[in-house]
Amino acid sequence: MRKQVKVYTPLVRYERILYSLLDVELPFPVSFRQIGFFASSLLAMVILVKLPGFGFMESWWLINYVAIPVGLTWFFTKFKLDGKAPHIFLLNFIQYQLSAKTYSKYEKAEKPAKYQYKTNVTYRKGVDSE
Template structure:
């Protein structure tokens, strides 16, 4: 089999933000990183209303550190060769999908799980009797 090289990733340049409203950022940030940061920030604002997080008074950790860590993890790391959010979606999809297939079609499972063996069932007794 001959492998054909494709250079699509060379021409996909990720857009980067260097400053927001004239304020220079310490590190250049991609749009994808910004989306993960803002999404996690919104989740943290909502979770801040509930007791476990509302008791913690570390503003920088809750609203800067955790969103920055999530943005870094979801844009830089891979799990099983996939982006972490895509990996988690596939795990959840696998959990809820039927697990019994025959020729890629779902098998109808019987309601009662009573198995009846027709015919003679043979087995070997374990023990020290050898003849």
Template sequence: MKHIRIYNQVFRIEKTVYNIQGIPLPIPVSYRQLAFFVGALFVMLLLNTLPILSWFGNYYLLKFVGIPILVSWFFTRKTLDGKAPHRFLFRYFEHLLSHHHFARYQKLEKTPNEKYQYEGEVSFRFDSGGDNI
């Protein structure tokens, strides 16, 4: 017999779409997958208005169905460093744009060209042979 200790996942049921306007879908999709599909489709429609990207022939099935399906699958099924890909990418770009000068999670007031000096007690121990480590 299995004991459920936390009930959060039990009551968090993901809503699923089985058909759209009476047209059955080949596989049921969640609202989140559908949102990523529509978002990717919108981006592809915007990119298709650019002259350079609209010159690549008549690959409409790939552009407007294949790529949005791939994007929705990737953003709902994969994880990067234990996080959802869109959250990972947001944090990655936030890190790239930050100042990177922190000391114990607090921003330093010094400019990057100044040398840093640790203000605190430094302790060390000697090896049993008497050599410094």
């Protein structure tokens, strides 16, 4: 006989939404998650523009500091890749690519360089084959 255990974590995990800032109503509600993605992508763009080789992007301030952070925020909050948030999917994909692919008893196993079967193989000819 199983006993049902009540879990209240879905009640605590609700998305916090910001409707106004300092008594000024925002044109649309913004979640704290969207604010975090926007701030991190904006910081990444500020750092990227200052790197050598990306100096040509300094004149495109509207694209660098508005369009790209808004686009990245929209992508990371609205889409799901393989049923996961895109940043979680990318982290899992990188982790998979860097991990060992051959395991034996849940431990990394080395592949032999060359393997050759040293047993006799017997087979039976069919009636049709000559």
